[in-house]
Amino acid sequence: MSESDLPVPSIPNARDAVRALRPSQIREVANAGFGVDDVLPFWFGESDRVTPAFIRDAASAALAAGATFYTHNLGIAPLRAALAGYVSDLHGATSAEHIAVTSAGVNALMLAAQLVVGAGDRVVAVTPLWPNLVEIPKILGAHVETVALGYGERGWQLELEQLLAALTPGTKMLLINSPNNPTGWVMSRDEQRAVLAHCRRHGIWIVADEVYERLYYADASADATGVPSRTAPSFLDLATRDERVICVNSFSKAWLMTGWRLGWIVAPAALMDDLGKLVEYNTSCAPAFIQQAGIAAIEQGERFTQELVRDLKASRDHLVRALGTVPGVDVKTPPGAMYLFFSMPGASRSLELCKAMVRDVGLGVAPGSAFGPQGEGFVRWCYACDTARLDAGVERLKRFLAEHATAQ
Numbered sequence: 001m002s003e004s005d006l007p008v009p010s011i012p013n014a015r016d017a018v019r020a021l022r023p024s025q026i027r028e029v030a031n032a033g034f035g036v037d038d039v040l041p042f043w044f045g046e047s048d049r050v051t052p053a054f055i056r057d058a059a060s061a062a063l064a065a066g067a068t069f070y071t072h073n074l075g076i077a078p079l080r081a082a083l084a085g086y087v088s089d090l091h092g093a094t095s096a097e098h099i100a101v102t103s104a105g106v107n108a109l110m111l112a113a114q115l116v117v118g119a120g121d122r123v124v125a126v127t128p129l130w131p132n133l134v135e136i137p138k139i140l141g142a143h144v145e146t147v148a149l150g151y152g153e154r155g156w157q158l159e160l161e162q163l164l165a166a167l168t169p170g171t172k173m174l175l176i177n178s179p180n181n182p183t184g185w186v187m188s189r190d191e192q193r194a195v196l197a198h199c200r201r202h203g204i205w206i207v208a209d210e211v212y213e214r215l216y217y218a219d220a221s222a223d224a225t226g227v228p229s230r231t232a233p234s235f236l237d238l239a240t241r242d243e244r245v246i247c248v249n250s251f252s253k254a255w256l257m258t259g260w261r262l263g264w265i266v267a268p269a270a271l272m273d274d275l276g277k278l279v280e281y282n283t284s285c286a287p288a289f290i291q292q293a294g295i296a297a298i299e300q301g302e303r304f305t306q307e308l309v310r311d312l313k314a315s316r317d318h319l320v321r322a323l324g325t326v327p328g329v330d331v332k333t334p335p336g337a338m339y340l341f342f343s344m345p346g347a348s349r350s351l352e353l354c355k356a357m358v359r360d361v362g363l364g365v366a367p368g369s370a371f372g373p374q375g376e377g378f379v380r381w382c383y384a385c386d387t388a389r390l391d392a393g394v395e396r397l398k399r400f401l402a403e404h405a406t407a408q
């Protein structure tokens with residue numbers, strides 16, 4: 001028998017765990033908008049503004065100076081040192097040996113999961129949640145159980161007892177994202193204290209996704225000092241640096257650097273050698289000239305971030321007011337992140353609704369079901385843009401609802 005007579009193997013498939021991953025419903029809505037000329041996109045989690053010039057200039061200068069080589073797996077020393085200073089300033093003493101530079105937040109989440117969980121491990125996540133957090137541990141064969149935030153008069157709230165009950169002694173890792181995408185919920189200091197104590201008792205790892213920590217709109221009057229807090233409550237404020245707590249962060253949101261792919265991890269020093277190996281086998285390092293730009297963001301970017309937060313707060317309040325005038329829309333003012341997650345007529349089938357809105361009136365928002373079954377009944381609108389654009393979006397929403405009311 002010649003080689004050409006051998007039977008051709010059946011069509012190859014990816015591993016079952018990969019095939020079972022949920023595709024992005026946000027992309028599904030965006031695809032439904034193909035062919036619609038005039039779409040106002042509020043579906044992705046990024047601003048419509050470019051990265052500030054001082055950061056772009058730093059990257060150009062680094063490129064011109066030849067920063068084109070591989071770096072240390074854990075990042076260049078000056079960036080790790082700058083990040084250690086930044087984290088110390090916000091959350092208390094942190095040394096560079098607790099910092100690893102990553103290729104943005106999503107890579108940091110993958111690295112954290114690869115460090116801690118394996119096939120068959122039990123992971124608990126608080127939802128609704130940006131889908132990447134839930135899907136990443138599944139790639140590694142872990143089982144993810146979810147605990148839903150409750151929704152009521154005060155907006156989204158954690159059912160603390162429910163979460164503690166789900167964190168059974170055999171649980172390997174808790175995934176918690178605060179300020180939260182999509183709801184804007186912010187975990188309180190007391191809730192963090194209770195969860196940390198519980199996880200310490202049972203040896204459970206906490207992986208805290210704090211990429212929106214700076215997008216926090218604290219009411220200054222609620223603070224005895226009268227000064228708004230520069231950051232949301234963080235597990236880093238409570239935990240020591242050498243216990244089972246890994247914090248994930250990113251340059252994407254606080255310095256408008258989504259396309260740059262730069263982030264960091266704060267983790268116990270004892271993990272760093274192993275984390276370095278994982279970085280080596282995933283990406284080897286973040287690009288050198290982008291790390292240089294990260295130093296500029298940290299060292300010169302504080303005023304920019306504070307102004308950004310002020311603008312985002314104004315946009316949030318503007319959109320809450322505007323949506324409040326739309327019949328059937330129930331919207332609350334969330335304390336963090338850059339999204340409104342609200343209910344409206346038709347949202348009980350949010351994917352169909354969002355596809356219809358983009359097709360019929362060119363309004364691009366994300367379906368609540370993209371953030372897990374607990375998000376069904378809601379839609380997510382990213383308000384990181386100017387108010388004129390938000391107003392144009394609300395007009396389209398009104399038109400859509402009027403057309404559909406008359407069509408019924």
Ligand SMILES: Cc1ncc(COP(=O)(O)O)c(C=O)c1O
Pocket residue numbers: 045103104105106107130177180181209211249250251252258262263
């Ligand atoms: C909750 C959350 N975590 C992490 C990320 C990752 O962002 P990046 O990979 O751009 O740093 C995002 C992005 O939207 C997010 O919403």
